Amino acid sequence: MDTKLRKFRNTGNRFLFAMCVLSFLGMIAGVVYALLLNSNAWSLYDGNLWYLLTPGEFDTARVQELWTLHGDQLYYIRIEMLIFLGMAIGLALLCLGALIALLVRTTGPDETGMVPIRKADRWWTELQVILLGAAGAAGGIAFLRIFAAAAVQTRWVGLYNPEDHYVYTGEYPVMLLYAAAVLVGLFSAGLGLWLMLSLVRKVRAGQLISRSLFGLILYEPLRKLYHGSGVMRKVILITLAAALVCMTIVGAPVVFGLVLVLGPKYVGKFEAIKEGVRQVNEGNLTHQIPVDPHSSSELDALGREINRIFDSSNKAVQNEIRNQRLKTELISNVSHDLRTPLTSIITYLDLLKSEDLKNERATEYLDVLEKKADRLKQLTDDLFEAAKASSGTMPVDFTTVELGSLIRQTLGEFDRRIQDSRLTFLVTPEDVKYYVRADGQLLYRVMENLVGNALKYAMPGTRVYISISAHATSGPEVGIVMMEMKNISSQPLNIEADELMERFKRGDEARATDGSGLGLAIAKDLLKLQNGRLDIAIDGDLFKVTAAMEAAEPPFIETEDPQQDSPDQDK
Amino acid sequence: MNVLVCDDDHEIAKAIEIYLRNEGYNVLRAANGAEAVNLCRDHEVHLILMDLMMPVMDGMEATKIIRESKDIPIIMLTAKGEDYDKITGLNIGADDYVTKPFNPLELIARVRAQLRRYTDFGKRDSESGVYRSGGLVIDDVQKTVIVEGNPVAVTPIEYGILKLLTQNAGRVFSMEQIYESVWNEPAFNPENTVAVHIRRIREKIEINPREPRYLKVVWGIGYKIEKI
Numbered sequence A: 001m002d003t004k005l006r007k008f009r010n011t012g013n014r015f016l017f018a019m020c021v022l023s024f025l026g027m028i029a030g031v032v033y034a035l036l037l038n039s040n041a042w043s044l045y046d047g048n049l050w051y052l053l054t055p056g057e058f059d060t061a062r063v064q065e066l067w068t069l070h071g072d073q074l075y076y077i078r079i080e081m082l083i084f085l086g087m088a089i090g091l092a093l094l095c096l097g098a099l100i101a102l103l104v105r106t107t108g109p110d111e112t113g114m115v116p117i118r119k120a121d122r123w124w125t126e127l128q129v130i131l132l133g134a135a136g137a138a139g140g141i142a143f144l145r146i147f148a149a150a151a152v153q154t155r156w157v158g159l160y161n162p163e164d165h166y167v168y169t170g171e172y173p174v175m176l177l178y179a180a181a182v183l184v185g186l187f188s189a190g191l192g193l194w195l196m197l198s199l200v201r202k203v204r205a206g207q208l209i210s211r212s213l214f215g216l217i218l219y220e221p222l223r224k225l226y227h228g229s230g231v232m233r234k235v236i237l238i239t240l241a242a243a244l245v246c247m248t249i250v251g252a253p254v255v256f257g258l259v260l261v262l263g264p265k266y267v268g269k270f271e272a273i274k275e276g277v278r279q280v281n282e283g284n285l286t287h288q289i290p291v292d293p294h295s296s297s298e299l300d301a302l303g304r305e306i307n308r309i310f311d312s313s314n315k316a317v318q319n320e321i322r323n324q325r326l327k328t329e330l331i332s333n334v335s336h337d338l339r340t341p342l343t344s345i346i347t348y349l350d351l352l353k354s355e356d357l358k359n360e361r362a363t364e365y366l367d368v369l370e371k372k373a374d375r376l377k378q379l380t381d382d383l384f385e386a387a388k389a390s391s392g393t394m395p396v397d398f399t400t401v402e403l404g405s406l407i408r409q410t411l412g413e414f415d416r417r418i419q420d421s422r423l424t425f426l427v428t429p430e431d432v433k434y435y436v437r438a439d440g441q442l443l444y445r446v447m448e449n450l451v452g453n454a455l456k457y458a459m460p461g462t463r464v465y466i467s468i469s470a471h472a473t474s475g476p477e478v479g480i481v482m483m484e485m486k487n488i489s490s491q492p493l494n495i496e497a498d499e500l501m502e503r504f505k506r507g508d509e510a511r512a513t514d515g516s517g518l519g520l521a522i523a524k525d526l527l528k529l530q531n532g533r534l535d536i537a538i539d540g541d542l543f544k545v546t547a548a549m550e551a552a553e554p555p556f557i558e559t560e561d562p563q564q565d566s567p568d569q570d571k
Numbered sequence B: 001m002n003v004l005v006c007d008d009d010h011e012i013a014k015a016i017e018i019y020l021r022n023e024g025y026n027v028l029r030a031a032n033g034a035e036a037v038n039l040c041r042d043h044e045v046h047l048i049l050m051d052l053m054m055p056v057m058d059g060m061e062a063t064k065i066i067r068e069s070k071d072i073p074i075i076m077l078t079a080k081g082e083d084y085d086k087i088t089g090l091n092i093g094a095d096d097y098v099t100k101p102f103n104p105l106e107l108i109a110r111v112r113a114q115l116r117r118y119t120d121f122g123k124r125d126s127e128s129g130v131y132r133s134g135g136l137v138i139d140d141v142q143k144t145v146i147v148e149g150n151p152v153a154v155t156p157i158e159y160g161i162l163k164l165l166t167q168n169a170g171r172v173f174s175m176e177q178i179y180e181s182v183w184n185e186p187a188f189n190p191e192n193t194v195a196v197h198i199r200r201i202r203e204k205i206e207i208n209p210r211e212p213r214y215l216k217v218v219w220g221i222g223y224k225i226e227k228i
Helices: A003-045 A049-053 A061-107 A125-152 A174-205 A213-227 A230-247 A251-281 A298-354 A360-391 A403-413 A415-421 A440-457 A508-512 A519-529 B010-022 B033-042 B059-069 B083-091 B104-120 B156-167 B175-182 B193-205
Strands: A399-402 A424-428 A435-438 A463-471 A480-488 A533-539 A542-550 B002-006 B026-030 B047-051 B074-078 B096-099 B130-133 B136-139 B144-147 B150-152 B215-218 B222-225
Touching: A003 A061, A003 A125, A003 A174, A061 A174, A125 A174, A125 A213, A213 A230, A230 A251, A251 A298, A298 A360, A298 B010, A298 B104, A360 A519, A399 A403, A399 A440, A403 A415, A403 A424, A403 A440, A403 A463, A403 A480, A403 B175, A403 B193, A415 A440, A415 B193, A435 A440, A435 A542, A440 A480, A440 A519, A440 A542, A519 A533, A519 A542, B002 B010, B002 B033, B010 B026, B010 B104, B026 B033, B033 B047, B033 B059, B047 B059, B047 B104, B059 B074, B059 B083, B074 B083, B074 B104, B083 B096, B096 B104, B130 B156, B136 B156, B144 B193, B156 B175, B156 B193, B156 B222, B175 B193, B175 B222, B193 B215
Parallel strands: A424 A463, B002 B026, B002 B047, B047 B074, B074 B096
Antiparallel strands: A399 A435, A463 A480, A480 A542, A533 A542, B130 B136, B136 B144, B144 B150, B215 B222
């Protein structure tokens, strides 16, 4: 449920609660006033007011006489009484309505189908019942007494006959008594309602007993024992029996002896299991818990089960290590087997070129062969780099690297190709340093692939934007440095962004160019090795690469003054 | 000069032999590590080109054995392309490595560089105003740059950068530091000016600019001239 709705419901519940308490008190007040009027009438006119009010039925001479004497006053008193009684009935209905609404709203099941348990419900049931009784009895009596004391002093209850009205002037001012009555009434009625709602909630949740003192110390344990496993029953019954045996003078030493013999044995077994789990968790995968293989003791059985888990996880880890090693060896061996013949091809092509070739076409064919051999070399290099990067066997040497410098260095390396490409590379911001935790050599390979990618596929004459920004992350870790590289593709990008990072994937048009289709995949894997992340987004012809890297603390200090070494020395 | 070519692939060994003979070197050939060790014992060998993966005895093993008695240059030929292999190879005593498939010109250039260093060893002069790192010599008196004995034409800015880095060989300079020192003005926004110059210098002084020997990039930090 969203918070707004919850807030609304809570406000509604509070309103209902207040309404219930207030209308309850108002109802009692109405009844008390009505009764008081009645008793006033009795004492004034020597009879129950109802006698006087219904002259038709009790048409005695005395009534006739009273009516002729005090007809006006009796008439008003009767109206007043009816108003109070009506008010009492109305408030009683209101109180009942609010109570029902409250019961429905606060004790019913919520969206999950469970009755929500609140703080108040955690109190023991017995305590709640006692408090409820106290609030009802003591609070009720106190309220009635104080309120009645105030009521009899209230002039307007007998407003229409000030001279004859029986007015008692007590030692407390009327307003003080009323205030006390309201306080006592609100407190006890509120407390009572609150406890009642809680009790109803507990009944509906079926927790009346389990949340009582009785349930806590007797019912629940016995229920658990009854439904519990054999081990539980065994342990508890043996302990109880031991306690019983201990009561006899003869039995006590026997029990002591048994505890001294068996206690250390079983606790030791338990601790061996605990220690074993800790050892394996800390990386000692071959550890085994010492157990008696034939014992049917519960702890031994548990130990055996845990040992079996250790075995299988150990096997999985060993397998993984072996697979990793095989993969590395495979890559390395295949690399060797491909490169050896390629070496012969390239060298003999070179030798052939220096031979005196009479035929002009032969030179032409030789050029094609040479170009293709170079391409084959490039492809094998990329392939093995990609295989190594993705197999995770590449060693990573983390240092602190200034990203802006690295990007400028990379662009410097590509200077000639950038000038030939008619692309402009713009790096922002120019004067802020961003330190990242990475392997400089590997990060250069990432940048090399990204810049190479832009050089191959960006529209000539456009600009390539490289922007760096730092993002703090919450928590104790250092932040993230983001590098974003945007360029306009020269060909329509009819391919999903994710697919571009898969190995050998290229936009259809790109097949004609001399890339291997591995550049982005390599960049992504290399960045992953350095705990970074590479994402690609395509928006029309806009191609955007986002690289996220771990930020690093700036290095302690950079040597400030290199001039000191050079110009001074050569003079 | 006798060069020993050790490779189990007959064609590759033969091709290398042709290139080396064209350069005027005398070539001995071995098909595995054990043969190489024997040839080394029986003949005077000035440089070895050693393949790593070979039957009978591999290149690592052979290098280790030969190093026990000789300090001639050994260049590894590796087809695995594993950084791990290169590092191990250099650690057990190889002087350089070439990854297969190699550019023949690069291979020859590396052979020549290693041989010059080997034969020039000890002739190193300590005159003032001359800074060197391996085969790279900056003569600040005549304002010239010499790589493996060949003078290289550089622009004044390139010369300034080379001098700064060679004087302090082994030390890493950030792009800002290089700019401020060579251009002699504050580096408000050096952009990739320094990086572009470095790349140009590398094309002039390195055998393979992609795998520089002298002028190395420390990614994300700066540049340095390796102390050799």
